[in-house]
Amino acid sequence: MYGWHGRLLRINLTTQTTSIEDIDPQVCRxxxxxxxxxxxxxxKEVDPTVDPLAPENKMIFAAGPLTATPAPTGNRYMVVTKSxxxxxxxxxxxxxEFPTWMKRTGFDLFIFEGRAESPMYLLVNEDQVELxxxxxxxxxxxxxxxxLLKAEHSDEARVxxxxxxxxxxxxxxxxxxxxxxxxxxxxxxxxMGSKNLKAVVALGTKNPxxxxxxxxxxxxxxxxxxxGADVKKGSNMRTYGTSYVxxxxxxxxxxxxxxxxxxxxxxxxxxxxxxxxxQYLIRPTPCYRCPLxxxxxxEVPDGPxxxxxxxxxxxxxxxxxxxxxxxxxxxxxxxxxxCNEYGMDTIGTGMTIAAAMELYEKGYVPEDVVGMSLKFGxxxxxxxxxxxxxxREGFGDDLAQGSYRLCEKxxxxxxxxxxxxxxxxxxxxxxxQGMGLLYATSNKGASHxxxxxxxxxxxxxxxxxxxxxxxxxxxxxxxxxDSFALIDSAGLCVFVALRxxxxxxxxxxxxxxxxxxxxxxxxxYTPEEIMKSAERIYNIERMFLLKAGSTEDTxxxxxxxxxxxxxxxxxxxxxxxxxxPEFYQLRGWDAQGWPTKEKLAELGL
Amino acid sequence: xxxxxxxxxxxxxxxxxxxxxxTIEIEVPRGTTVAEAVSRFEVPLxxxxxxxxNGLTVDLNTPVSEGDxxxxxxxxAGG
Numbered sequence: 001m002y003g004w005h006g007r008l009l010r011i012n013l014t015t016q017t018t019s020i021e022d023i024d025p026q027v028c029r030x031x032x033x034x035x036x037x038x039x040x041x042x043x044k045e046v047d048p049t050v051d052p053l054a055p056e057n058k059m060i061f062a063a064g065p066l067t068a069t070p071a072p073t074g075n076r077y078m079v080v081t082k083s084x085x086x087x088x089x090x091x092x093x094x095x096x097e098f099p100t101w102m103k104r105t106g107f108d109l110f111i112f113e114g115r116a117e118s119p120m121y122l123l124v125n126e127d128q129v130e131l132x133x134x135x136x137x138x139x140x141x142x143x144x145x146x147x148l149l150k151a152e153h154s155d156e157a158r159v160x161x162x163x164x165x166x167x168x169x170x171x172x173x174x175x176x177x178x179x180x181x182x183x184x185x186x187x188x189x190x191x192m193g194s195k196n197l198k199a200v201v202a203l204g205t206k207n208p209x210x211x212x213x214x215x216x217x218x219x220x221x222x223x224x225x226x227x228g229a230d231v232k233k234g235s236n237m238r239t240y241g242t243s244y245v246x247x248x249x250x251x252x253x254x255x256x257x258x259x260x261x262x263x264x265x266x267x268x269x270x271x272x273x274x275x276x277x278x279q280y281l282i283r284p285t286p287c288y289r290c291p292l293x294x295x296x297x298x299e300v301p302d303g304p305x306x307x308x309x310x311x312x313x314x315x316x317x318x319x320x321x322x323x324x325x326x327x328x329x330x331x332x333x334x335x336x337x338x339c340n341e342y343g344m345d346t347i348g349t350g351m352t353i354a355a356a357m358e359l360y361e362k363g364y365v366p367e368d369v370v371g372m373s374l375k376f377g378x379x380x381x382x383x384x385x386x387x388x389x390x391x392r393e394g395f396g397d398d399l400a401q402g403s404y405r406l407c408e409k410x411x412x413x414x415x416x417x418x419x420x421x422x423x424x425x426x427x428x429x430x431x432x433q434g435m436g437l438l439y440a441t442s443n444k445g446a447s448h449x450x451x452x453x454x455x456x457x458x459x460x461x462x463x464x465x466x467x468x469x470x471x472x473x474x475x476x477x478x479x480x481x482d483s484f485a486l487i488d489s490a491g492l493c494v495f496v497a498l499r500x501x502x503x504x505x506x507x508x509x510x511x512x513x514x515x516x517x518x519x520x521x522x523x524x525y526t527p528e529e530i531m532k533s534a535e536r537i538y539n540i541e542r543m544f545l546l547k548a549g550s551t552e553d554t555x556x557x558x559x560x561x562x563x564x565x566x567x568x569x570x571x572x573x574x575x576x577x578x579x580x581p582e583f584y585q586l587r588g589w590d591a592q593g594w595p596t597k598e599k600l601a602e603l604g605l
Numbered sequence: 606x607x608x609x610x611x612x613x614x615x616x617x618x619x620x621x622x623x624x625x626x627x628t629i630e631i632e633v634p635r636g637t638t639v640a641e642a643v644s645r646f647e648v649p650l651x652x653x654x655x656x657x658x659n660g661l662t663v664d665l666n667t668p669v670s671e672g673d674x675x676x677x678x679x680x681x682a683g684g
Contacts, residue, residue, distance in 0.1 A: 236614045236681050244614035244678075247627070251613065251676045252660050269626070273614060460655035460680030466662040499681075568660025 002211040003065035003521035004028045008041075009107045009129060011122060013195050014055060014114030018129045023108060029523055030604065032489035032530070034064035035091045036537040038080035038109060042089070043540050045111075048547035052084035052187075053169060053194040055115035061102060061160075061200065062110075064491020068103035068207050069520055070220035072227060072500070073493035075100045075288045083186035084194075085171040085348070085402055086420040086445040088545035092174070092188045093449060093488055094160075095287035096181030098202060101158035103491075106206035116196035121161075123153065125203040134198035138167060141341040142176040149201050161199035162189045163343030165390040169193050170400035172348030172389070176340060180295070180310035181287070184345035186422060186444055187402075211522030219516060223500050227291040237495065238284055240273030241294040242314035245426070246322070247272050252458060252467065253567020254431035256424065257322040258376050259354035260417045260558055263428045263567040267327030271317050275329055285310060292496055298333055305334035312336040312346070315448075318426030319350025324357060325376030335383055342390035348402060351423035353385045355403035356395075358415050365410050370395045414557035420445030420550055429559055431569025432457045434465070434473040437579045440553045441477065441593075443541040449488075451481035455498055462504035470575050474582035479507050485541075486510060486534035490517060536603040539587075539595050543605065546594060553580060553593055606671040608633055610642060613678035616654075619646040639675055640665035648677045655680050 006028070010019045023037065031037045038060040050056045059081040066074040077099035083090035102110070105124045112122075119134040137145050142163040149159050160177035166189030173189030174182040210216050231237075236244045246268050249255040253263040269275065276296065285295035299308040312320070312333060320326060320335045339346045353374075359365045360374040367373060371394050374381045388396025398406050403423055407416040417424045422445030429436030434453035442450040453476050457467035465476065487497045490513065501516065502508040514527045525533075554560075559574045584591060588599030595605075610629050612619055617627040633642060639658050640650055648654055650665065656677045658667060669675060 230681075234615045234618070236679060239615055247613045248655075248678055251611065251657065251678075274617075274627070460652065463652060464655055464662065464680070468661070568657075 001025055001028065002209050003069070004033060005106055005108050005206070005208055007107050008109035008111060009124065010111045010113070011131065012114050013112060013116040013120060013131070013197060016116070016131050018131065028065070030533055031537060032065065032486065032533050033108065034062045034067070034076070034489040034491050035078045035080060035485060036489035036533065038062035038078060039089065039091070039537055039540050039544070041109070041111060042080055042082070043544050046082060048082070048544050049549065050082060052082045052087070052191060055195070057082050057191060059112045059188070059191045059195065060109055063099055063103040063108055064489055065208070065521055066516060067491035068100045069210060070217050070289070071492060071516055072220060072224045073287065073290050073496040074491055075290070076488070076491050076493055077102055078488055079175055079183040079188045081188055081191045082548065083188070083444065084190050085187040086422050086550065087548055088420050088445060088550040089443050089541045090186035090188050091444060091488065092183035092185045094177055094181045094183040095290070095493055096178035097288045098158040098160050098177035098181070099491070100288050101202040101204065103208065104204040104206050105202050106204060110200065112195055112197060115194065119196050119198050121149070121199040121201065122197065123201045126206060137198045139164065142343050143179050143341055145199055146179050149199055153201055154203060157201050157203045159199055159201050162192050163341060163390065165342045165344045166190055166193035168390065168392050168400070170344065170389055170392065171402045172345045172352065174343050174345045176343050180340055182340070182345065185347065185447060189343050210520050212519045216516065216519040219512070219519060223512065224291045226500050227496060231291065235292070237292050237294045240277060241284065241296045243273035243276045243296065243312065243317060245314040246317055248458060249427060252431060253564065253569045254428040254458070254467070255322055256318050256426055256428050258325050259323060259351070259358045259415070260424065260428060261358070263431055263564045263569055265322035268322070270327045271321045271329050271332055279329065280333060287493070290493065290496070294495060300330045300333055303330060305330040307334055307337050309337040309340060311340070315426050316346040316350070319347045319354070320382065323350050323354040324382050326379045326382055327377065328379045331379035331383060335386055338383065338386045342386065344386070344390060347425055348423050349386060349389060351417065352389070352399050352403040352406060353382050355407055355415055355417070356385065356399060359407065359410055359412060364412050417556050417558055418446060419555060422446050427454050427458065428564065428569070429555070429574050430564045430572045431567070432467040433470050433574060433579070434467070434477055436555060436559060436574035436576060437473055437477045437583060438481070440555050440576055440580065441583060443538070443545055449484065449494070451477060451484045452494065453477055453480050456506065461499055462508060463506045468569060468572065470578040474579045474586055478583060478586050482531060482534040482538055483508055483510065485537040486513070486530060489534070489537060532603070536605065539599065539603055540605055542595060551593070606633060606635060607631070608642060608669050608672070609674040610646065611674060611676040612646060612648065613676060615679060616648060616677055619648060633669065636668055638666050638668055639663060642669055642675045643677050653680055654678070
């Protein structure tokens with residue numbers, strides 16, 4: 001096989017045994033790789049009704065066929081499992097360097113099953129595979145853990161690990177790789193913690209064989225040059241990373257503010273990209289093989305929030321900033337660093353604290369329960385809550401369950417802004433209707449990474465869509481969901497993929513991506529065939545979550561019944577009922593959202 | 606009449622030297638369109654820009670009114 005190694009590593013933590021298996025080439029072809037092949041195995045091997053934190057759940061690390069190839073951003077991996085936050089599928093995606101190092105061990109997938117009796121970590125140095133005791137690492141944060149493991153093994157090793165939040169099974173726990181990158185969402189870190197698995201150390205030099213190495217190199221260089229030309233002209237992504245986005249979403253009135261009680265934030269200019277660049281940015285930091293370099297190495301040089309690290313990117317500014325009403329950028333940066341060190345999803349963490357602030361301000365949770373005042377804008381209280389969540393101390397134990405369970409416990413579930421119990425990212429869908437349909441239908445609960453039609457509704461890439469209309473959005477959302485399933489499965493980053501390896505029509509089309517896949521694998525896909533594989537992946541996930549009992553595609557109360565009070569989208573709610581029936585029809589699903597027998601047969605499921 | 610032009614992120618550099626922040630207030634004749642308003646600052650009018658009137662997607666030939674805000678930013682992947 002080319003592109004894929006065609007081998008997976010199975011790690012049984014209960015029996016402390018490992019084994020190597022071949023992956024059926026037809027499965028690779030039909031499910032592409034990464035998210036898709038991992039989902040194939042999860043569906044085959046895990047009962048969808050399993051308790052996500054029980055040993056019977058499995059957790060899969062998966063690289064794509066383009067991971068560790070010359071493709072620009074060919075450096076992503078996915079963590080696929082049943083989510084303890086949503087009860088649906090989790091497919092959390094990360095870059096950095098670890099994904100390429102993982103692929104260079106000579107395996108496409110690591111499948112973790114069971115639960116170790118005591119903390120362990122996994123070392124994979126090509127065919128040297130060892131489960132080792134991790135008692136000395138347990139309790140350490142992700143930075144300490146990474147440093148200790150690199151010191152024990154090699155500076156050439158790359159590490160993915162959990163911090164205290166994952167150990168303590170907080171439902172917003174992430175898996176952090178290379179200290180600053182996160183497979184963040186859906187509580188994948190809690191699943192890793194439930195297995196008593198502290199870390200994975202990857203070492204190796206086994207790049208996958210390529211079908212046409214020279215052709216792939218040439219196409220990759222050409223693609224990188226296109227990115228480079230835009231960067232030279234002054235790309236926002238290089239200059240600001242995604243921290244330029246608050247100015248955009250605030251202008252459109254969809255910048256989540258005070259737990260989505262507003263769509264504009266009066267202090268946006270204090271926390272946006274310009275402020276970050278002028279005050280705290282050291283330099284842009286790229287993931288491996290990325291010509292764009294959207295990462296931000298930052299430093300708060302002195303004061304109570306002194307520190308150095310990476311971030312914040314847009315979603316963090318939205319959740320821990322405007323979401324919580326916080327306008328102190330240094331404090332926001334510190335909060336970001338803490339999330340990375342404790343191993344937490346900044347979206348889930350920030351929006352859960354935002355929900356708690358609303359509960360507190362409305363008098364639904366008393367101060368003696370919280371242990372302190374918790375008003376919007378109180379950045380010190382926000383920082384205190386992050387630690388309490390990670391360690392599940394006091395009120396932090398409630399927060400560690402995420403905003404839905406928190407608000408339900410205190411009698412006001414209408415305050416939680418979630419779908420499938422997962423917190424919304426940074427686009428208020430009342431002013432971005434397609435995003436509303438996306439959040440409602442997403443297999444992993446509310447997520448922009450499931451099919452980010454904000455590219456068209458907000459950013460004009462590749463074409464500008466009116467964000468306030470519902471016409472045509474069902475088709476757009478379906479197409480973006482499938483396209484993102486393809487990108488995640490191939491092993492690329494959406495930032496470069498959407499703009500540079502898809503065609504530039506409204507219905508983006510994977511022309512160059514198909515070419516890359518063919519040069520890499522030698523399969524001879526057509527774009528139609530590869531999009532059919534993406535649809536297959538989307539539907540196999542859909543069947544898993546329906547069987548798991550996550551059958552309702554809806555939005556939280558606020559999005560359907562509380563019109564935005566301010567900004568250009570004032571007066572609007574999400575008109576979900578105008579989009580959902582058409583979406584089901586286009587998907588080939590019945591009126592209740594179940595894939596029909598005909599659709600499943602068409603996809604070979 | 607007076608309108609406000611906001612040029613976000615890297616488009617801020619298209620504002621005249623000495624401008625503060627990303628916003629400028631300008632005097633325009635009645636009948637000025639959205640496209641004409643941002644053209645003064647050499648904002649590209651093709652699909653490399655996103656241009657909105659009071660935060661709303663409009664035809665670029667829409668005339669502006671007293672007190673309006675026209676904002677523009679370069680079309681690029683999001684966050």
